[in-house]
Amino acid sequence: MNNINNIKNNNKNNNNNVVKLNKTRALFNAVEDSFQNKQFIDEKPPVLVREGRIYESKYASVAKSAFLFSVTFGIFVAALRIYFGLWSSGGSSTYYFDFQLNRFSTMKVLALCVDAVADSIVYAICIAPALPALALTCVKIRLNARLREASAFLPYSLAPFAAKDANEQKNRRRAMDVSANVKRHREFAKLKTLLRDCAELRFSFALSVLEANRTLAFVALAFKTLALGFGPSRYASPSLFFLDACLSACAFCAAIVATALTRDETNVRRKIEEETRFLEREYLLAQHKGTFLCRWESDPYDEAGNNKEGAPSERNLVGVDKAITNSAVGEASQLSVLELGVSQERCLSLTLDAKDGLTSSELTRRGFTASSVFIPNPYSSVVYALRNGTFSVDNSKKENAFTGTVESYLASRDPASESFQVVYLDHCGAVMQRTQQIYDVFSRHAVNDNGIFAVTFSTRGKRAGWSKDEAVRFAAETIHDAATKHGYVLEGNAAPSMPGLVDYTISSSSSSSSSS
Numbered sequence: 001m002n003n004i005n006n007i008k009n010n011n012k013n014n015n016n017n018v019v020k021l022n023k024t025r026a027l028f029n030a031v032e033d034s035f036q037n038k039q040f041i042d043e044k045p046p047v048l049v050r051e052g053r054i055y056e057s058k059y060a061s062v063a064k065s066a067f068l069f070s071v072t073f074g075i076f077v078a079a080l081r082i083y084f085g086l087w088s089s090g091g092s093s094t095y096y097f098d099f100q101l102n103r104f105s106t107m108k109v110l111a112l113c114v115d116a117v118a119d120s121i122v123y124a125i126c127i128a129p130a131l132p133a134l135a136l137t138c139v140k141i142r143l144n145a146r147l148r149e150a151s152a153f154l155p156y157s158l159a160p161f162a163a164k165d166a167n168e169q170k171n172r173r174r175a176m177d178v179s180a181n182v183k184r185h186r187e188f189a190k191l192k193t194l195l196r197d198c199a200e201l202r203f204s205f206a207l208s209v210l211e212a213n214r215t216l217a218f219v220a221l222a223f224k225t226l227a228l229g230f231g232p233s234r235y236a237s238p239s240l241f242f243l244d245a246c247l248s249a250c251a252f253c254a255a256i257v258a259t260a261l262t263r264d265e266t267n268v269r270r271k272i273e274e275e276t277r278f279l280e281r282e283y284l285l286a287q288h289k290g291t292f293l294c295r296w297e298s299d300p301y302d303e304a305g306n307n308k309e310g311a312p313s314e315r316n317l318v319g320v321d322k323a324i325t326n327s328a329v330g331e332a333s334q335l336s337v338l339e340l341g342v343s344q345e346r347c348l349s350l351t352l353d354a355k356d357g358l359t360s361s362e363l364t365r366r367g368f369t370a371s372s373v374f375i376p377n378p379y380s381s382v383v384y385a386l387r388n389g390t391f392s393v394d395n396s397k398k399e400n401a402f403t404g405t406v407e408s409y410l411a412s413r414d415p416a417s418e419s420f421q422v423v424y425l426d427h428c429g430a431v432m433q434r435t436q437q438i439y440d441v442f443s444r445h446a447v448n449d450n451g452i453f454a455v456t457f458s459t460r461g462k463r464a465g466w467s468k469d470e471a472v473r474f475a476a477e478t479i480h481d482a483a484t485k486h487g488y489v490l491e492g493n494a495a496p497s498m499p500g501l502v503d504y505t506i507s508s509s510s511s512s513s514s515s516s
Contacts, residue, residue, distance in 0.1 A: 046213075047129065047204050052341010053450060054197045059139065063132040063201050070131045074123025077243065078116035084239035118223035119247055125212040125220075129205045130254035133261055136202035143195045144416075150188050151416040155181050157443035157485065161435040161478055176485050185443070186487025192419065193449040200342050202261060209258035268418045269372060272348060276374060276402040279412065283404040284380070325426075325456060326362040332452045332494035333422045334366045340421075340450050347421035349373045350446065352406060355385035357392040359426060364396060368422075375401040376409050410440035419448040425455040431475045438478055442486040452494060455479065 047055075048064055157176050163169035176182070337344050344367035353359045353375045360373045375398055377383050385391050386401035406425065423441055427434055438455065440446070447453050460471035483490050 047208050050204070050341060053339060054200050054341050057194075057197045057201075059136065059194070059198050060201055063136060063205060066132040066135055067128050067205070070128035071120075071124045074120045074128060077123065077247075078120040081116040081119060081240060081243055082112060084243070114223045118220045119243070121216050121220040121223070122247060122251055125216050126209055126251045127254045129208045130257050133202050133205040133209070134257060136198050136205070137261065140195065140198045140202060143191065143198060147188075147191055147195055147416045150184075150191060151414060154184065154188055154415050155443075157181075157439050157482075159435040159439040159478075159482070161432070161474075182485055182487060185445075185485075188415065189445060189449065189487045192416075192445055196419070196448060200346070203346070206258040206261035209254055210262060269348065272374060272418060273400060275413070275417065276376070276400065276404070276409070279376075279404045279409055280402040283378075283408070322358060325454075326359050328495040329359070329422070329424050329452065329454045330362040330366045332454070333363060333368070335494065336450055336452050337367075337421065344368045345372070347372065347448075348418060349422040349424070350406075350420045351375060351422065351424040352426045353377070353386065353398070353401075355382045355391045357386055357389070357394075357396070357398055359424060360386075360398050361392060361394045361396060363422065364394070370396050371399055373398060373400060374420075376404050376406045377401060378403065378405050407434075407437050407440070410437055410444060410446060413440075413444045413446060415443075415445045420446055420451065421448050422452045423447045423454070424452075427456060428458045430459045431455075431457050431471065431478060435478050435482075439482045442482045442488055445486075453479070 048067065054060060155175075158172045160169045160172040160176075163172055333347075333349070334344065337347055347368060349360075349363055349368055349372060351359050351363070351373060357375075360370070360375055363373055364370050375383075375386055377386070380403045383401045383403045386398040389395050389397040392398070423446060425434070425437060425441075434457075441453060455475070457471070457475065460466050460468050466474070480490060
């Protein structure tokens with residue numbers, strides 16, 4: 001009889017899992033249409049007409065002005081070619097003049113004009129974008145120096161909610177308010193935003209040199225060939241030869257500069273990789289100090305315990321709630337990138353994930369590269385599975401998964417380090433023990449301006465005797481307090497087209513207004 005009941009229970013659980021799995025698939029299909037409609041981000045228009053917040057900044061206006069000035073200078077150089085060819089005193093006018101007909105040779109003059117048009121095209125697509133990139137490099141060096149100097153005096157904030165008693169909590173709040181700490185953090189955040197805008201604009205202009213319009217490049221090459229076919233006009237005057245030599249040298253230098261600047265941007269991810277590898281070595285070293293005390297543990301996420309529905313890792317594979325949360329974070333991340341005007345491939349993400357890699361796989365499905373997603377996990381077996389894609393739903397390898405705790409990583413980060421576009425703390429536990437992590441995200445400036453910060457908790461805090469609404473209120477108040485105390489402004493409705501989400505209006509005691 002017991003065996004029959006067990007079989008019935010197993011069949012019932014299997015049926016429930018099938019139903020949940022069907023709901024999950026339906027949910028992913030529902031958001032697939034909106035996801036496909038946003039694929040145009042990979043088809044980037046010219047830099048001058050791109051949309052996004054960084055292309056509306058003051059540095060973008062200066063860079064665009066420098067680009068237009070360079071194009072104007074290229075047109076002026078093209079006009080000089082015509083001038084040197086027809087009216088200079090170097091004897092070139094005799095080359096284009098037909099003495100038998102007592103007028104300029106039409107074909108030779110036409111070849112000279114076509115040659116001049118080719119020069120202006122080369123200046124516009126190769127040389128003109130390189131000059132703003134060089135100017136932005138100088139600005140970036142200056143901003144980076146200011147950022148490093150400011151980070152040395154940036155105070156570290158202790159979470160008041162993590163205090164042991166009321167007196168310590170008051171002392172921590174007082175420490176955050178003195179010495180204009182809020183103002184200092186706000187200025188630092190603005191400086192970091194300017195540095196990010198400058199870096200993205202520099203990369204866009206440098207990349208436009210390497211990815212020049214093929215049609216215009218073909219037209220310039222055809223015009224040059226056509227000009228050569230009607231006579232070597234550049235030999236008619238030393239000035240024309242000098243213009244050709246300068247044009248070739250400038251185009252060659254522009255290509256070298258653009259290549260160097262685009263490759264330099266890959267160092268950003270490498271610096272984060274060095275930080276995580278160092279933290280991983282320190283963490284693993286602490287697990288075996290040569291004592292008889294073993295600190296290695298198995299992943300409790302894979303242990304079913306007394307739960308008849310299986311381990312949490314098994315339930316999340318077919319869980320609708322997990323799918324909704326991941327899809328919401330994925331859509332919000334993608335919309336934030338679209339609003340910013342950058343590519344997902346250049347954005348870094350910090351997320352917690354299990355060995356199945358559901359969250360990181362959702363980000364890669366939305367256009368983020370797997371190598372730009374950093375996943376801390378305290379269990380080396382999980383990190384091994386993520387790096388090799390052993391249990392990944394899309395068989396992708398998360399090469400930047402590292403062994404360590406997210407709280408130690410956030411607390412040890414330099415505020416001047418590159419920020420993340422997405423920070424998703426998908427916790428297994430209550431918010432009370434993890435308030436310091438939330439404060440570290442903002443006090444260490446780990447999230448970008450216009451970035452996404454998401455956090456989830458699996459329990460409401462039973463030891464404190466909280467209800468669900470009290471747990472939600474405390475989590476929202478903690479996030480609101482941590483953000484406002486460090487100069488950030490929270491904006492909701494990050495995933496407007498996602499079904500199944502519930503909005504809460506929380507009255508925060510730390511602010512006179514309510515936050516949603």
